[in-house]
Amino acid sequence: MTHDAKPGGTRRTIRRHALATRIWHWVNAATVVIMIGSGLMILNAHPHLYWGEYGANYDQPWIDLPHWPGWLTIPSTYNLALARRWHLTFALVLGFALLAFMVVSLVNRHFARDLRVRRREVAPRRLWADVKAHLAFRFSDPERPGRYNILQKLSYVAVIFVLLPLLIGTGLTMSPGIDAAWPWLLDLFGGRQSARSIHFVCAALLTVFVVVHLALVILAGVWNEVRSMITGRWTIEEERA
Amino acid sequence: MSRLITRRSALIGLAAGANGLLAGCDSLGREGPVRKLIFKGDDWNRRLQRLVTDRTALAREFAPEDRSPVFRANGTRNPDTPSYNAHAANDFADWRIRVDGLVATPLDIPVAQFRAMPARSQITRHDCVEGWSAIGKWTGPQLAMILKAAGLRDRANYIVFHCADRLRGTPYYESIDLVDAFHPQTILAWAMNDEPLTVPHGAPVRLRVERQLGYKHAKFVHRIEAVHSLTPIGRGQGGYWEDVADYDWYAGI
Numbered sequence: 001m002t003h004d005a006k007p008g009g010t011r012r013t014i015r016r017h018a019l020a021t022r023i024w025h026w027v028n029a030a031t032v033v034i035m036i037g038s039g040l041m042i043l044n045a046h047p048h049l050y051w052g053e054y055g056a057n058y059d060q061p062w063i064d065l066p067h068w069p070g071w072l073t074i075p076s077t078y079n080l081a082l083a084r085r086w087h088l089t090f091a092l093v094l095g096f097a098l099l100a101f102m103v104v105s106l107v108n109r110h111f112a113r114d115l116r117v118r119r120r121e122v123a124p125r126r127l128w129a130d131v132k133a134h135l136a137f138r139f140s141d142p143e144r145p146g147r148y149n150i151l152q153k154l155s156y157v158a159v160i161f162v163l164l165p166l167l168i169g170t171g172l173t174m175s176p177g178i179d180a181a182w183p184w185l186l187d188l189f190g191g192r193q194s195a196r197s198i199h200f201v202c203a204a205l206l207t208v209f210v211v212v213h214l215a216l217v218i219l220a221g222v223w224n225e226v227r228s229m230i231t232g233r234w235t236i237e238e239e240r241a
Numbered sequence: 242m243s244r245l246i247t248r249r250s251a252l253i254g255l256a257a258g259a260n261g262l263l264a265g266c267d268s269l270g271r272e273g274p275v276r277k278l279i280f281k282g283d284d285w286n287r288r289l290q291r292l293v294t295d296r297t298a299l300a301r302e303f304a305p306e307d308r309s310p311v312f313r314a315n316g317t318r319n320p321d322t323p324s325y326n327a328h329a330a331n332d333f334a335d336w337r338i339r340v341d342g343l344v345a346t347p348l349d350i351p352v353a354q355f356r357a358m359p360a361r362s363q364i365t366r367h368d369c370v371e372g373w374s375a376i377g378k379w380t381g382p383q384l385a386m387i388l389k390a391a392g393l394r395d396r397a398n399y400i401v402f403h404c405a406d407r408l409r410g411t412p413y414y415e416s417i418d419l420v421d422a423f424h425p426q427t428i429l430a431w432a433m434n435d436e437p438l439t440v441p442h443g444a445p446v447r448l449r450v451e452r453q454l455g456y457k458h459a460k461f462v463h464r465i466e467a468v469h470s471l472t473p474i475g476r477g478q479g480g481y482w483e484d485v486a487d488y489d490w491y492a493g494i
Contacts, residue, residue, distance in 0.1 A: 037266070045371035053303070053366060056373035058311040075267045080370065081487040082270045082279075088494055089282025092289070176368050177452045177493025181294030183301050192366060192374050 014146050016234035018108055024101040025229050027093065032210065034090045037074030039203055041083035044068055049200055053191035062197065095168050102160075114148055115157055121150040139220045145236045159209055163202050170199035280487075287491035296420050300451035303364040308434065309375040312367075314441035317413065320406035320461055328405075333445035338429070342401070342466035345392030352431070352445050358382040361428050369455040370488065379449045381430035385423045387465070393419075397467040401474060402448050405461035408481060415459040415480040416471055416490075417450055426451040429462065454492035456482050 017025075047068075048061035055061065070076040074086055105111045120126065130150050133139070141149060148156070172178045173185040173195035189195040217225045228234035269275035319325075328336050333352055340348040362380040388400070400422040404413040421427055430449045431438055438444040443460025450457050457480070471477060476484035483490050 034266075042372065046369070046373050048373075053307065054309040054374045054376045056309065056311075056313045056369070056375050058313065059309065075270055077267070079270075079487075081482070081489070084370070084489065085279040085282055085487070086266075086270065088286055088489075089279045092282065092285060174368075175290070175494045176300065176366075176454060177290050178294065179366075180300040180452045181290075181298040186301060192368065196372060 010237075012236045013233050014236065015232050016146060016228045017232045018104075018110060019232070020101060020104040020108065021110060022229055022232060024097055027097050031090050031094045031097070032206065034074060034086055035094060036203060036207060036210075037072065038083040038087040038090070040068040041073040041075065041078070042080065042087060043200065044073065044078060045080045049197040050193040051190065051197060052193055053186070055193040065200075091168075091171060094164070098160075098164050098168070115153055115160075117150070117153050117157060121153070126150060137219055139216065140236075146234070155209060155212075159206065163206050163209070166202045167199060167206065170195040170202065174199065283489040283491055286494045290493055291420070297424065298452075300365050300426055303366070303376050305364065305378070307376055308364060308378065312375045312377045312433070312442070313373065314439075315369055315371075315455060317406035317408060317460065318441040320404075322405065322407065325405045325461065329440060329444070336445050336463070338446060338462065339464045340387060340391045340466075341464070342468050343394040343397040344388075344467050345394065346390070348387070348391050350387075355382065355429070355446065356431055359386070360432075361425070363426055363428070363449075363451070365426070365449070365451045367455055367458070370492070378434050379428060379430040380432035380435070381428040381446070381449070383425060384427045384429055384448075384465075385425070387429070388422060388467070391467075393467055396469045399468050399471055399479070401466040401468055401471070402459040402462050403464035403466065404459050405463050409485070411475070411481060411485065413459065413461075413481045414475060415448070415457050416468075416474070417453070417457065421450050421452065424450070424452065452493050456480070456488065457492045 043065060044067055046056075047065040048055070048057075049063050049065070050059060050061050073083070075082050102111075105115075127150060133149070134151060139149070139152075141147060169185065170189055172182070173189050173192060179186055179192065185195070186192060189198055224235050270279060336352040338348075338350045338352070338355060340350070360380050360382050362378060364376065364378045366374050366376050368374050384400070397419070399416045399418055401414060401416045404415075406413045417427070427448070427450050429446050430443075431446050433439070433442050438447060443458075443462075446462045447460040448458050448462055468474065471479040471490075475481070478484045479490040480488070482488040
């Protein structure tokens with residue numbers, strides 16, 4: 001921890017992110033873009049979603065999605081075969097990176113120390129206070145600047161323990177080979193076409209998370225935030241009382 | 242200070258950057274080490290799937306009322322060649338299925354004999370690579386029984402299905418390995434939903450390989466060949482779509 005005296009305030013640098021967290025973050029930054037881009041390309045092949053075991057032309061979709069333009073998809077022109085190759089190869093990266101991150105974060109106590117949600121934190125009063133702080137562009141608690149605020153905790157917990165596992169689980173349910181061996185996946189998600197629908201909904205929520213995450217990084221100060229995710233060091237500006 | 246970065250130039254830069262990135266992804270997928278990587282994924286997924294799952298596990302079978310009201314036909318809906326049309330006009334009475342390649346006893350099975358063989362019926366889900374699914378009932382002899390009758394030689398690694406349809410002038414074919422060839426649900430179906438196969442669904446005989454995607458389920462099968470390697474066939478990738486459009490050979494994912 002270093003202290004630099006500056007006119008009008010102090011500047012402290014703290015170690016914020018463990019190496020494993022930083023590696024996982026940047027692996028995901030690339031992988032999630034590839035998964036969303038190639039996923040939209042795959043969806044372009046049949047942009048209709050159904051509930052249940054079956055669903056094809058002539059069946060009733062619950063939603064007809066638009067055709068995703070080339071600048072959003074990987075590859076940028078319609079190519080289902082290559083999109084599947086991107087998607088299914090990087091699915092292995094996404095899945096095993098999450099697994100490794102979870103194991104390391106249990107061992108280095110990242111989950112227990114930084115992400116454990118305490119009962120008092122989710123009291124409506126506290127949640128509302130944090131919403132107001134966000135709206136006022138105050139993203140960290142001056143008392144405990146190195147700690148995640150409750151909205152941060154809840155969104156990271158949702159992504160790590162709900163969205164990503166659901167994406168992986170529903171993705172596996174779309175494999176006819178896996179379905180044969182693990183038919184309980186079909187029961188869990190209510191059929192192959194339901195799994196496909198849930199997969200899309202989770203991908204949409206993950207996209208919302210990425211957009212909000214990037215917006216907050218910009219608002220909180222790009223350089224400090226990005227540097228903290230590269231070197232682990234994060235600078236706190238403190239005003240003199 | 243001059244404003245080197247205006248909002249307009251930033252936006253143009255961002256858009257150009259995104260396009261450049263995507264163009265980059267396109268070319269990465271077309272050649273070089275990244276293409277090698279994403280083409281290896283097929284192999285890794287197959288090996289991993291076989292490692293963590295039971296190789297003999299059966300695809301789920303459904304009740305008659307679970308069948309989809311309409312079963313969409315995809316790919317070649319009618320081979321429409323003079324020879325196929327002649328067979329169709331004759332109700333496929335003279336259709337024969339040849340079994341050859343690395344076998345002890347090549348077979349040449351008339352379709353009538355084929356339909357008289359002990360058959361398996363199964364109501365299964367068909368998953369198209371595009372994402373849709375349909376459920377139907379399929380009836381026909383197990384491929385394993387036919388391969389045992391022909392007697393596979395030791396060097397045989399793959400079973401190739403030669404079809405009567407041509408796409409863009411190229412004969413359709415597909416291939417599977419012996420794990421799937423000897424799977425109990427891998428059948429040569431001649432009936433669908435208790436009726437003889439219709440032309441759009443692959444009359445008179447189509448492959449059902451229930452743990453893989455639709456493009457593996459070769460229609461209009463007239464020859465089954467046991468081979469050591471897929472390299473000498475077509476362009477060597479193991480199937481029509483694999484050859485012409487880079488589809489994965491292993492379609493269990």
